[in-house]
Amino acid sequence: MEILxxxxxxxxxxxxxxxxQKNKTFPQEAFKRGFLAQRKVRQVVNAVDVREFTTSDDLEAFVEQRLGSADGLLLLIDQESAGLAKCIRSAALVCEIDVTRASRNYQNFLHDRLSKLAKTINYLARHFNDGSDAPLLSLPLRNFKCPALAGLQETIAADPCNSQIADSVDASLQRLRRRVRPRKKTSYKTKYAVDDKERFFVFGKEKHALPDSGAPHRRSCKLNSCFRFGCRIDDTRHFNVSEGEGDTTTISGEFTDCHGDKRSVAGGTHINMFSNDFF
Incomplete structure (x- = not known):
């Protein structure tokens, strides 16, 4: 497993x-416990002058260029420049740093943050490799209306080094699992995650498309399609989104796409929606 x-x-x-430091940047014990202990973590480390980036797109281009085949994505960024990462805080684990506190002891400064980030991605990777939890953690953040998922997103975006992240993940997953059920008034046993608007989300079995790229899409649209909370997700999988109980359903309403535009849908049986909200 490669962590960037x-x-x-x-x-x-x-x-x-x-x-x-390169591959010695992380504490020696960072990936020797937990889920990643047996996965031979390879560290890829890059440092860049944040003043090279004038816009969020500049930073996202740099991230995309460096990604390669990485399975994990971590970003340390100066506090005063953290706004550049605003659109990818749900893709990467973004940790804001105050370099004035380093006092030239950069090893202790980095090890403190990286040991916490390693614990967070270790814990999240276990759930993203679970066949039941991964779809719940990969639900479209803009369109799956649920306080548990929104709260987890906010908690991780605010500070992925928080020592309570594992508790937040557990609590959110418990609440999300309670939302999984089959439709009523049907003989089919398919189970869906049901949001507050009574919309039904289930991973489609087919892989017949990828999220669109190019204008009007942004680089963050792509990054959010293949990473969630620092872990790589399958951007060839989409959710089938539908409304209503029973065997015959139609879906209508306004939805928000991957770059924040509102679009209306009316009359179809379902929507194909990717984790980044592209549909």
Whole structure:
């Protein structure tokens, strides 16, 4: 398993330290426990001057260029520049750093944050490799209306180094699992995650498309289609989204796409919707 760590900072000395450390940037014990212990984690570490980026798209282009075949995506970024990562906080684990607190002891400074990030991605990776939990954690964030998922998104985006992340994941998954059920008034046993608008979400078995790219889509649309909470997800899978109980259903309403535009749908049996909300 490959984990990509990007360090975006204006601190020249910190970038030099990261460049010199490379695969020793993480604490030695970071991936020797938990789910990732047996997965031979390979660390890929890049440091960049955050002043090279003037827009969110600039940062996203850099992330996309460095991704390769990475299974995990972590970003350390200066607090004053953290707004550049606003559109990918649900794709990567984004940790804001205050380099004034490093006091030139960069090893302790980094190890403190990276040990916490390693624990978080270790815990999340276990659930993203679970056949039941992975679809729940991959639900479209804009269109699956549920406080449990929205709350987890906010918690992880606010601070993925928070020591309570595991508890938040557990609590959110417990609430999400209670939403999984078959339709009423039908003989079919298919189980769906049902949101607050009584819309039914289930992974489609077919793989017949990918989320669109190119204008008006942004680089963040692509990144959010293949990563969630720092873990790679399958961007060839989509959810079938429908409304109503029984065997014959139609779906209508307004939905938000992967870059925030509102679109109306009327009369179809279902919508094909990817994890990044593209439909």
């Amino acid at each position: 760590l990007l360090v975006a900072t204006r601190d020249d000395s910190l970038r030099q330290f990261v460049g010199a």
